Amino acid sequence: MKTMNLYSPASSSIPSLNMADEFSYTDEELIARFQDGDEQAYVELVNRYRNRLMTFVYRFVNDIEKAEDIVQDTLMKLYTHRHYYRNIAKFSTWIYTIAGNFAKTELRRKKRHKVTNLSQMGFDDREYQLPSVEPETGETAQGHFAEKKIQMAIQELPLHFRTVVILRDIQELSYEEISKIVDVPLGTVKSRINRARLQLQQSLKEFR
């Protein structure tokens, strides 16, 4: 059976379609090709979204292992449920919605069990090497500290504030897209983001 090779030790980005094609297809075109049976289009979508989703989910659940599991589940769902996508919304809206739902489910599950495990510790509490973590210098140590404070402050936000502020201020999505992802009116999204920022500002003032 022919298997799709997602991982090549030579590079982290797998050339799937032509190198020239890689940048010319929109997400919507890629998912349409995947729905028609082109599995290389799926590989391209994985390459485009795995780190973006990882950032979003990690900032949401604050657990690196769980975040990676959730992103795996999201991309598996993309694979098995490709035909559920309809071109009435952006592909990014769809995939972020799936990831967000998985993340919320995980947080609810965690709340019920209230288990603390090693993977909930931050970057510097355990030896967990992430390719994105730079070696710490004086400047970056300070920036890292600030990042940790912000991450802690984000965790203090209620879920409905946390989702929107991460999507807006970290993922840099538009208000309209966020409104579709979380399925609330635009005005409500703007209000929640505003409230979230004010709460973060207050929390970070206390951390100083």
Place this chain on the structure above:
Amino acid sequence: MDRYQFEDLISDYIENNLSMNQRKQVEAYLEENPEAKQQIESVKQVMASMKSMPGISTSAEFMNNLNRHITAEKEAKSVVKSTRSFAGYTPLMASLSAVVVIAVVMLGLEFMPESSNQATFTPTMTEQQINDLPALPANTNDSMLAESDEDSTNYDEDTPVKRNFDNKIQRVGNKRP
């Protein structure tokens, strides 16, 4: 403008999404409240800090794991396909079921009584009682009918027969004018 109204407009002010009128109101409030200016700067700093937070990458094992899951999914699908059936019946099950049904039908037909499809008349009188019945007269109804010149089948549409029931019908009560 009060503090709560001002706070509601902070993000829109920073992102330049206010109308001219609203912007003037906010700026007037800022002039009167220096701590509000500080709050604006703090929120700007929060937004900038969040924007500059590093992205998170998946681990080195991520793609291998995903590949493994997809392969397992494909294998599971191919197993389901090879045993796919119609309405839940695999070919083997369907064959066995057909054999059982045919056997039941054959056995049923084997044990079914011969006259089962015919309407049967079960007499209420015993044979002795039937034999004791008086014999019918020689002049049976059949011969009487055969000899009759007229019967209800004689009906000519052109000459309808008018029947007189006057002696037989008694009018009760009202008399017609």
